[in-house]
Amino acid sequence: MNLESLNKTIEDFSKETHGSTDYFKELIFVRGQQPDQFAPLKFLCKKHESLGTKESLFKVGYVCDAFDLYDQPAFEKWYEHQFSQKLKRTQAKEVTILYMPDNKRIFDAIELVNQSYDVLRNEHIILNNKNLPIQLGEWYAKCVFGLDQVKSTSQRGFDFLLHGKRAEIKVEWGDRSPPKGVKLRKSLADLSDYCIIMYVARNFRIREICFLDSDFVLRKFGGKGHTIFLKDSDVDQYFFSRSQKHLDKVANPSALLKYSTPTFAMKLSESF
Known part of the structure; x- marks a missing residue:
């Protein structure tokens, strides 16, 4: 084009x-x-x-x-x-x-934020403030999968839709996943068709993505209680770096490669 x-x-x-x-x-x-x-x-x-x-x-x-x-x-x-x-x-x-987003300005801003977070962490001012990483991870998901972001009556005020089906976006910020796994509210999985986990590294780049059908999540990991914990060992076979099962859901390969860590981008480069 x-x-x-x-x-x-x-x-x-x-x-x-x-x-x-x-x-x-x-x-x-x-x-x-x-x-x-x-x-x-x-x-x-x-x-x-x-x-x-x-x-x-x-x-x-x-x-x-x-x-x-x-x-x-x-x-x-x-x-x-x-x-x-x-x-x-x-x-x-x-x-x-x-x-078309201004990718250069976005990259520059992400790098500046990363440097600022390093200073605040080293000075023991912040420990685990995840508000910015969560919003950035959701924006990454919107770019990569071409999600529609529509206003709703939900707690956060909007929903993400993929071809008319509701997608629950979960952002996990850090270079490693928590030992207990990524925490997901069962009620949110129950209301959605897809669960997309965006693993965002501490430098604010995408380090991994896991795309799951919500029915599968509830059937396999539902159990008792209101919370689901998805350990890497349970879902790593669905990681984009290891499986091509849901790569066809990617609407914007250039954004995926552009905003990924070098290691993750290298693993994906042969698929796009």
Whole structure:
């Protein structure tokens, strides 16, 4: 896919208004190189034969955001200018925006955070604050698998969907897994179709991924109580570094290799 040509099409679309068309009804838009340039995916598919679905964009590095989850005034302003009407609240809840992340800025930020965490750890200021690693690991999962992130009434305010099926993302931060295993709430596994464990190293890179069907997790590890512990020895045969069973679920191989540790990336390189 020629990204330069795609961005030019988005730029050209944004230069003109389209109030006489029905593109205002669309729910999937693609952002161009500038933050105030967008175009409906349906329009782009007509102009570019190689672009069939949003999965085509995932493969070359695009990520999707639910408009309702993030403050995106540039899109609202663009929409109103393009179609001479405000974006309806009911439609806004369904709108998805695909964009190409600024990978260099992200890498630079991750390296800076890693250095900052090292200082705070060495000065005994933090011990195991996992809020940032968890959110970063969830973002990695969204990039790698092309997940839709939709607003919901769940405790965290959103759910992840893979082709319409709910995916529970569990992030484990550290260079080694806990001896007892990765802790997973049984109720969350019961409400999901997939359980994806993102193992994030202390340097904030992906060191391993484990993709499991929730039914399998509940059937094999459910037992009594409200908590499931997944030890490496129990699930390592499903690690991406050892099995190709779920590699077909990867929508964005470049993101997977880009954000992985060198060791993990080397193990995966022959598969992509």
